[in-house]
Amino acid sequence: MSESQMKNHESCGAGCACGAESEGLLISSIGRRKFISFGAYAAAAAALAGCGAGGGADATxxxxxxxxxxxxxxxxxxxxxGVAITTVSGIPVAIVRTSTTSFITLSxxxxxxxxxxxQISTGFRCPNHLAQFDTTGNWVGGQMTSNMRSYSTSFDASTGxxxxx
Ligand code: FES
Known part of the structure; x- marks a missing residue:
């Protein structure tokens, strides 16, 4: 496996559409020499695609x-x-006011x-591969990924x- 291919697999993890899991199957079905030649094309194709099929390793x-x-x-x-785009404890978050007495906090x-x-008018969007989320952090389109992480949030009306x- 080439260095760029290995890097690609590091970033996309198991189950990526670039085929890391199926190499053994490829070798046995097309032969080692053809596989090595095919590998160069596959690495280039995977690098171009950026493993963008939703198999990327989730950031935590x-x-x-x-x-x-x-x-x-x-x-x-x-x-x-209302939505506040801010950083709390060094973590970039969005605080959303969902009622007069309730809020949600999203990473x-x-x-x-x-x-x-x-933040965008309909919720949130990542500028990198354009994953899009609604105002409650649920993934709704663009790059396939998980929902935004939501933190437990409690409001004390007496202290605001x-x-x-
Ligand atoms: S980093 Fe890829 S969509 Fe956000």
């Missing part, structure tokens, strides 16, 4: 944020439906390959603070 957001924020610090959260670390997700787990 931290499992917790562990912080408390003041809602009044974010003007965009004054009204229901903006793209579950596909870790780029930082931006949000505790993000």
């Amino acid at each position: 957001s931290p499992s917790t944020v562990g912080a408390t924020v003041k809602i009044s610090d974010y003007a965009t959260l004054a009204n229901v439906g 903006r670390i793209c579950p596909h390959q870790g780029s930082t997700i931006n 603070t949000l505790t993000i787990g």
